[in-house]
Amino acid sequence: MVLRVGAHGEDFAEDEVVARLAGPGLPVPPVLARGEAEGWACAMSGRVRGTALDDLSGEAVARTLPSLLRALDAAARVDIADTSGYGIRGPDALAP
Structure with missing residues (x-):
């Protein structure tokens, strides 16, 4: 497991979506938990x-x-039909 810390929590939300969509052919690690601590x-x-x-x-x-x-x-074969928008996605797979 890896603990990742950064200033932009939306990046971790995007990683969560990518891991969910990636499927078995891509080695994308799952995001097991996200949160905030001291900013x-x-x-x-x-x-x-x-x-x-x-x-x-x-x-x-x-x-x-x-x-x-x-x-x-x-x-290239990842099904992104349930996503929308461009940019950083939230956990709902929607981007602005």
Whole structure:
């Protein structure tokens, strides 16, 4: 688990929506709880381990490319029919 703290609680609300919509083909950790403490927004999330693409060697990127393309394909197939608007979404999946 990971405790995330930041100034913008709406970011964590957006993460909650994305985790709910992502489906099995995308490694998006669930947001288990959100709240505020002393003026800071916080969220408890599941942890996903891995290495950022920028930190991989050229050879490692080449090995990773098939799974990256599968993840992009899965992202393109996410059903967003129950969402609306653009920008940061709240827990109801609606954005301004």
